[in-house]
Amino acid sequence: MAENMAQLATSRPVKEVALFITGPPAAGKTTLRNSLERVLGFSRPPIGIDQVIRALIASGEFTEQDAYIDEKGAAILVDPHASSLVASNRLIELWREHPFETIIEAPLIDTMFEKLCDYSELAAHTVVIELHARFEVRVARNRDRDEERIGELGMRLMPDTLRPDVDARLTESVAARYRINGELSKHETLRSVLGLLENHGILVPAGVSDSPTLEATDAVD
Numbered sequence: 001m002a003e004n005m006a007q008l009a010t011s012r013p014v015k016e017v018a019l020f021i022t023g024p025p026a027a028g029k030t031t032l033r034n035s036l037e038r039v040l041g042f043s044r045p046p047i048g049i050d051q052v053i054r055a056l057i058a059s060g061e062f063t064e065q066d067a068y069i070d071e072k073g074a075a076i077l078v079d080p081h082a083s084s085l086v087a088s089n090r091l092i093e094l095w096r097e098h099p100f101e102t103i104i105e106a107p108l109i110d111t112m113f114e115k116l117c118d119y120s121e122l123a124a125h126t127v128v129i130e131l132h133a134r135f136e137v138r139v140a141r142n143r144d145r146d147e148e149r150i151g152e153l154g155m156r157l158m159p160d161t162l163r164p165d166v167d168a169r170l171t172e173s174v175a176a177r178y179r180i181n182g183e184l185s186k187h188e189t190l191r192s193v194l195g196l197l198e199n200h201g202i203l204v205p206a207g208v209s210d211s212p213t214l215e216a217t218d219a220v221d
Helices: 002-008 029-040 049-059 080-097 110-118 135-144 152-157 164-173 186-199
Strands: 011-013 018-022 067-069 075-077 102-105 126-132 176-181 203-205 217-219
Touching (some): 029 186, 080 102, 126 186
Parallel strands (some): 126 176
8 A cells, every 4th residue: 555655646736725525424534634645745734623623622612512522532523513613613713724735624514614605715725525425334334443433323413415505505616526436445535536636637747657547436516
């Protein structure tokens, strides 16, 4: 895998953009974020909803009725819908401090993307990468993790799509939006994402001899 990663590390951003990785639980968001961070070498550290929730707990803004750290060290929202507005606002605030060359990771929360669309200039420089996988695949993947981040009931409660009005507004607001098959291997997913970004001029290949395949992707921009 190290050699494969080195072969893929041939693309560099040519635009001032942020990459927003989203999708339902266990669709592969964190894995893709880590892979893109290594390959692209963005100047800013990634921003994840997990770190935002931890900060809100530490500051006392979130009580145990809002969120908690479970026995495996995961930050869990007790009611994602009730607490999502506060978490969304804080994530956007952090993001706006360093809007470009940043990777953001968060689940499909309507309030999150409504907030993003409200900041039209930020949205115009954002590329949304949506990972999707069947529920049974995500449950099995979640069970196989060393650290189970969310229980099956929690996975059922978390949305796997955006509200239709939010979905339409997001597509109109962002620079590009891609829907990716999250059931692919880590390597195949990364190749697919890099291929789409290169194809749309967001990345420029530097001596790529083996162009990433686009077959397993479904762009929705």
